[in-house]
Amino acid sequence: MFHAVVAVKQVPDTTNIRIDPDTGNLVREGVPAIMNPYDAHALAAAVEWKRRLNGRVTVISMGPPSFTTTIREAIEMGADRGILISDRKLAGADTLATSYVLAEVIRAIHNEDPIDLLLFGKQAIDGDTAQVGPGVGVRLDMPVVTYAVGIRAIDLDDDTVVVERRTERWTEIIETPLPALLTCEKDIAEIPFAPLPDLIKSLRYEPEIWTIEGPVAFEQDMIGVRGSPTIVYQMGTPPLPEAGEVINTRETSIDAAVTFVFQKAEAAGVLGTMLGGGK
């Protein structure tokens, strides 16, 4: 039977993040927490193939206890089982330490219930690193296909998957053996409306909480801050460039404004570029 595991992360909705103009600090209050959008689409793809192949979907996430809401949301979307790996000692992990923990958890799941497909979002919108998925693939010695935009076929007899992968230059149609790890773009699947039984199930669902006490035995040197080779050395707000001159069409006229722009362009030496020099 088909078994997919999807790794999801809860993220602040970064489109709503703002900076306190007086302190220069990030304003976290009132910023809604959501399931990372790319992960949500990866999960939708897993659920779509679970229905086609009569299989099941396990969702895993690493984070604080508040991430249970994201696991419940995954159950609502059609996942069968949800595991939250949550422990203070895991906090402060960079992408290397995160890929270690997730890989060990996935290995444990795989040993009791073999996995065919492992799905990640292409990146999380709060970190934008795109590093954890490939890292987990390397640790599990599993083929990795990043930037997946479609799953064309899954053949459980031959143990192969055919994936569409979009790069900057073209789309590649890649065949790779199962189990395989895909990191997904939003195009991988549409997020469907949750059927009522899944909705009801999610309300009562209690995610399994795994800690460093078990069931997986993590190497202490590999997790959290200790297991992270990188540290944040400095944080700052980006420097503001000098603002140029602004002309208001309501105070002058459209034509005067346009003339002003061309004067400025000429002074900056880019007039030729503006007159068709771009090609």
Added chain:
Amino acid sequence: MTARRFWVFIEQEQGKVHPVAWELLGVARRLASQVAEEAQASGDEVSVEGVLLGHQVRDIAAEAIKYGADRVYLIDDPVLAQYRNCPYYMSIAAVAEKYQPEVFLIGATTLGRDLAGAVATALRTGLTADCTKLEMGEVKGAKQRLLQATRPAFGGNIMATIVCRKHRPQMSSVRPRVFPAAPYNPDAVGEIIAEETGVTEEGARSCILEFVHAQEDTVDIEYSDVIVAGGRGVGGPEGFAVIKALADAMGGVVGASRPCVDAGWIKYPHQVGQTGKTVRPKVYVAAGISGALQHKVGMQNSDFIIAINSDPNAPIFEVADVGIVGDLFEVIPAMIKEIEARKEARV
């Protein structure tokens, strides 16, 4: 005496080099010069080195030397003819184990980001994604200068500087177009060292069945000299017609801010910003774009920025060289008229 090697991944596909490779050779040269003094004091040898994989790509290795590489490690093998994650990361991890580079830079392209995470994990080292600033600087408690890799975080609201104290190489993926290309010296000399991949076709574990080239809407905004970008102020997909008209008049391409792409008004390849492309054209026109930080980090290195917005308080004016407060649907047609008139006057 030890060798302090600054590595750059020379990205190529089907024999075509991604320009970010030449940008990174420039960065690596600058980083190497920042440690020159301390290296001289301790008798260490500093070098800038390229790592090139592919099939029948020796010409590119020679090019890399002209862009400033002292040495290029070339792994030329049919199994590497097309980029695939497995054979590429395994081959690179093996040469990195052999030569122990101190710093390793990879372009933050789709290919580079696919590769960087895998290589860093295979080498069990730290990797900082999507950097926009790189320095070899003194870090408290460290004997040697370390790579200080700065990247925008939280949608560009914060700049975070990351260091990797103990693990080597110190790896970064670097945004294309943030740094200028290294100077080209046709007389430069360097060494090409051939290495073996060690990966067989079976070991590659994936097979590209087909390449599908997009029929429509392919655009390379990253390396265009002129970009006319539309934001929420264009009002809808049809609003991009006027943006396109100005881009055509100027011989440029169409860009867009994230809300327009999220709303489906225009396709993702047009997106400028933290989650889209970083650009540095000669002329950037931002029309109806308010100027969220996530957008500004992707375009503020442009040579000349023209902002058009009906809101005089729009933050886009903070980065603009010249701003027009007004209705873009009135201003842009007037600009096109002016361009056409001036073009005619020149003929």
